[in-house]
Amino acid sequence: MINLLFDPLPECVQVDGADYPVATDFRDWIAFADLILDPGISQQDKVAAAMQWYPDARPPDATKALRALKWFFTAEPLLTGRQQRRMGGRPTRPVLSYSQDAAYILGAFRQCYGIDLIRIDHLHYWEFRSLMQALPEDCPLKKRMAYRAADPTRIRNDAERDRVRRIQAEIAIEYECDDEEIADAFL
Template structure:
């Protein structure tokens, strides 16, 4: 799909039937937050995701989930190859969550859209997810959320000056995202680090 050539979709085709899909940016934000929530069992996430996107849930659940992922990825099929379950969606969302979080960065994102596009995300009744994502990816560097994502993503390397290293470490600390792992996941990660050392 090409957002410049193709009309953004409001239905998905499953087994020869067109199903209406909820295209509002808020739904896909809620989906991303749902996938990142470690307190919800995977099977519950699946049910909740299907109910978020579909008024009428298709009988073919595997295809329905596949189409959710396709829609969430804005039609970029190469990004979701071999992704046909919520676990893969959860992993994709965790990767995306490394530099931003719709839950944690809501005020920064809200103000960036208002500043750059004149769009009040509170007042707008509907904005298609694909259009929202295109605008989100294109936020200018002078918006605070863009700077914050830059701080979170920068790799502190040995060729940086000591002042730069100190500055970026401080910025990473100030703008760090909360750790959403469960206690068990934290312990497993700690055990993995220890086993790699010894």
């Protein structure tokens, strides 16, 4: 785990003991997720395209290069031990879609942090992820995510259970993977 308050954010990944610079802007990694989720692109073409996230030299071993991209994408060092264990456990349903929730993401960053994600020159992907995680629970994006994560079968009140199910149906994510599934799509 790293401490964002004093540890530098990575600009490179390590493959076989060598450092390889990678794209670090949050837009690049949202595009990475879109690439992986695109059913119209073959697995072979996805692997070839993913190598573009290495702006300079690419590691010679494609499998190790993809594992390194997965490490960067999942931002594992930012996760607590509990979050890392959950990543390795049973899959959870996705609660966020970069495409379907784009307006809510833009709004949340503007409202909560005063950051204009459209006009900002660069925002490191790991900082973006940390800011997403730290959004207050009462912002509309976090409310959408909470409704998607809710398990209506655990709600005893029939009217409330029906209300939550209706909301879930309205904001349901058209099939999309969570970060771990996206990262594992290559391997």
